Amino acid sequence: MRSEEAILAFGALAQDDRLTAFRLLMKEGPKGLPSGEIATRLEVAPTRMSFHLAGLERAGLLEAKREGRHILYSVNQDCMRALLSFLIEDCCGNNPAVCCFPGNGAAPVNETK
Numbered sequence: 001m002r003s004e005e006a007i008l009a010f011g012a013l014a015q016d017d018r019l020t021a022f023r024l025l026m027k028e029g030p031k032g033l034p035s036g037e038i039a040t041r042l043e044v045a046p047t048r049m050s051f052h053l054a055g056l057e058r059a060g061l062l063e064a065k066r067e068g069r070h071i072l073y074s075v076n077q078d079c080m081r082a083l084l085s086f087l088i089e090d091c092c093g094n095n096p097a098v099c100c101f102p103g104n105g106a107a108p109v110n111e112t113k
Contacts, residue, residue: 001082005060009083012059017044018052022061025075032065032074 092098
């Protein structure tokens with residue numbers, strides 16, 4: 001992922017409704033949700049939610065597919081993985097034993113009890 005793409009993605013996530021919708025869709029997985037249901041669950045006006053979902057889609061973070069009258073939104077997993085990889089690319093001098101975050105397989109170096 002290039003810096004420009006990462007900046008676009010982070011910019012899209014830098015708003016409360018968009019970030020909350022993105023996190024909701026992360027939980028839903030690949031099946032996604034219709035925009036109306038996202039708006040209902042988040043208690044956001046449907047037109048406002050559609051605007052935010054379109055912004056996330058333009059940034060590459062969401063995929064939209066039409067199913068009948070509904071548009072289902074889901075997280076673009078490839079983009080999300082690329083964004084996360086971009087963030088941790090040079091983490092801790094490329095020494096995964098130093099970093100401890102969920103999913104990298106490294107054990108914590110300094111545990112506090």
